[in-house]
Amino acid sequence: MTTATVTRHGKHVLRALGTGAPVFVLLAVVLAALALTDPGFYEPDSFLSFVKRAAPLVILAAGQYLVIVCGEFDLSVGAVVTAGVVVAAELYGSFPDAPWPLVTALLLVAGGVIGGVNGLITTALRVPSFITTLGMMLILEGAVFFWTGGSPQGALPAAFRQLGRGSAFGWLPWAVIVCLVAGAAAMLLMRSDFGRTLVATGDSERTAALAGVRVARARIIAFVLSGVAAATAAVLVGGFSGVSAQAGRGYEFEAITAVVLGGVVLGGGRGSIVAAMAGAFSLQALFTLLNLQGVSGALESTVQGCIVIAAVGLGAADWSRLRRRRTNPSEGQPL
Amino acid sequence: MTATGPGPLAPPRATARTRGSRLGDPVAGVWLAVLSVTVLGWIVVAARGGDFLTTTNVVTILQNSVALGLVAVGQSAVILTGSLDLSVAYLISLGTLVAAETMASGGVVTAVIAVLALSAAVGLANGLVVTGLKVNAFIATLGTAFILRGWIEDNYTGPAGKVPASFQHLGYDRVGPVPVSVFLLAAVAGAVWFITRRTRLGHHMYATGGDEHAARLSGVRTRRTVVVAHVICSLCVGAAALFLAARLGAGAPWAGTEARYDLESIAAVVLGGTALAGGRGGVTGTLGGVLVLAVLDSVFNQLAVDPFFKNVLRGVVIIAAVAVYARPRRAAKGRPTA
Numbered sequence: 233m234t235t236a237t238v239t240r241h242g243k244h245v246l247r248a249l250g251t252g253a254p255v256f257v258l259l260a261v262v263l264a265a266l267a268l269t270d271p272g273f274y275e276p277d278s279f280l281s282f283v284k285r286a287a288p289l290v291i292l293a294a295g296q297y298l299v300i301v302c303g304e305f306d307l308s309v310g311a312v313v314t315a316g317v318v319v320a321a322e323l324y325g326s327f328p329d330a331p332w333p334l335v336t337a338l339l340l341v342a343g344g345v346i347g348g349v350n351g352l353i354t355t356a357l358r359v360p361s362f363i364t365t366l367g368m369m370l371i372l373e374g375a376v377f378f379w380t381g382g383s384p385q386g387a388l389p390a391a392f393r394q395l396g397r398g399s400a401f402g403w404l405p406w407a408v409i410v411c412l413v414a415g416a417a418a419m420l421l422m423r424s425d426f427g428r429t430l431v432a433t434g435d436s437e438r439t440a441a442l443a444g445v446r447v448a449r450a451r452i453i454a455f456v457l458s459g460v461a462a463a464t465a466a467v468l469v470g471g472f473s474g475v476s477a478q479a480g481r482g483y484e485f486e487a488i489t490a491v492v493l494g495g496v497v498l499g500g501g502r503g504s505i506v507a508a509m510a511g512a513f514s515l516q517a518l519f520t521l522l523n524l525q526g527v528s529g530a531l532e533s534t535v536q537g538c539i540v541i542a543a544v545g546l547g548a549a550d551w552s553r554l555r556r557r558r559t560n561p562s563e564g565q566p567l
Numbered sequence: 568m569t570a571t572g573p574g575p576l577a578p579p580r581a582t583a584r585t586r587g588s589r590l591g592d593p594v595a596g597v598w599l600a601v602l603s604v605t606v607l608g609w610i611v612v613a614a615r616g617g618d619f620l621t622t623t624n625v626v627t628i629l630q631n632s633v634a635l636g637l638v639a640v641g642q643s644a645v646i647l648t649g650s651l652d653l654s655v656a657y658l659i660s661l662g663t664l665v666a667a668e669t670m671a672s673g674g675v676v677t678a679v680i681a682v683l684a685l686s687a688a689v690g691l692a693n694g695l696v697v698t699g700l701k702v703n704a705f706i707a708t709l710g711t712a713f714i715l716r717g718w719i720e721d722n723y724t725g726p727a728g729k730v731p732a733s734f735q736h737l738g739y740d741r742v743g744p745v746p747v748s749v750f751l752l753a754a755v756a757g758a759v760w761f762i763t764r765r766t767r768l769g770h771h772m773y774a775t776g777g778d779e780h781a782a783r784l785s786g787v788r789t790r791r792t793v794v795v796a797h798v799i800c801s802l803c804v805g806a807a808a809l810f811l812a813a814r815l816g817a818g819a820p821w822a823g824t825e826a827r828y829d830l831e832s833i834a835a836v837v838l839g840g841t842a843l844a845g846g847r848g849g850v851t852g853t854l855g856g857v858l859v860l861a862v863l864d865s866v867f868n869q870l871a872v873d874p875f876f877k878n879v880l881r882g883v884v885i886i887a888a889v890a891v892y893a894r895p896r897r898a899a900k901g902r903p904t905a
Binding site: 307353357358359360362363364366367368369370371373374375377378382485488489492497498530531532533534535536537538540541544545 | 696700701702703705706707709710711712713714716717718720721830833834837843873875876877878879880881882883885886889890
């Protein structure tokens, strides 16, 4: 198994680099710019804290990738993050002595259930996932505000927040470990049979179904995993920045942007999960860079918008040339 | 409740085409939904001793659906062509600010022209990025939204400018019982309906949304069509911004974002039976979708439902309604790939 895996792994990395080439260039450029702006950036401490801050977005992007690659959207992840943080705080308000692993596990299960509901509605009732998850977002946000009256009560105890802001062995932030584990799990998943199935589903639902793929089941699992990823991000965000009714606002668009930055095609069937996570890192690095450069908080989003359009445009330009040569728009790059 | 078909496969393309080319089906469903929601609301409110179908209430419902209606009509034009516009909310905010500031210093006419020119420019930019750079519309217009947001947040901290009383007539006056703004919505919706259903451009829009590749091979200039659709959408958004400026009496940075016009308008369009993938649906259905949301809102208000809980109900209703009658085919989502 070892040699075969290694060569295949090498090829896989090359391919991943191939499909998402622009994002790796972008990441390299931004990281280089960061090094120039702030020479201390690559000190282990500050670099690890950068990764720590990027962790929630990376995990969200991994979850979002699974949903996007099978041809769907998940707009509810931001609301899941908010709901997760607020629910954890309320739980601790009622049961101050609850052990943190239990609360974390509860959140993950709840996230999975929400994802499952999204998936069931999308596949069984045939509601477009854009609408399903948009509705879910309204429902969750409304419910959170309704429940807490607009300002969530309660605080998260230090034990629970450890995962988001603490460090193992005194130097390695837990969030980085969680991020690495999630990333590795996601990569393994995409290389398993299920991963192939998922990509095939997104590429052509009909072909996949005729080839014996249980399309609906694959999609539901993707939604469940996205929900679990969002709940994981909620635990990290809650630990890192505490309770707020705005905790997850905007995360859904950031996650989708990150995935698309990674060269993953909306509509499904193309792109690698490594590139998607690299997209998340690039986005976070970009925010950091803009901060360091002293771009005012307001103009930050303008610059972000320009760069996102430019980066995706660059990626798309190569696509169209390839496509035209093949004279068949439905034909993609080999994955 | 929903009798799902035997398998995950979509029905064969041919049936969908013939059904889609006839306007009837989904639109009738939407207006039936408007009717039933109204009747249900009337019963529920009457049961609690209220009176739902009063003139004032109906007028309020109409008035409240104007802004969303204008945006949603524009949104249906882009969605029909298989595109999408997520920048509408920030464009509305910027539009109200530009309108109010220009009116404070110059004339009303200049302000109207300025807002419409700004909208057209944003729509043109959206369209060119989508067609020229081949950026997915979702990301392209999200990028535009970010750009506009940065611009707004950098230049404005709160309400700005002032709308003269002469222009506020648009927001508050009535002709008989009907608000002037409803005529504005009717005029814009009528114009967009005419463009989409009665002109060559409109047919090209349907063709492009239905199957861009086939449309291009049949000689439709698909790129130009998409660009024009984006301009139409943004002009409608500009009209909404003018209306909101007249209503608010000033420009406000939160005018478009607080009500989430970007996502709400897409929800209304899909509620109205237009396929997100493009090529099927139309303005008539969209107006129905907007009315469903407005009537529901009014019912919730009459029942004094908690505003936060209202969002929960809205989410449920949007999903349920689309599940019950809009019944989009999933396969169409993959664009030409499927």
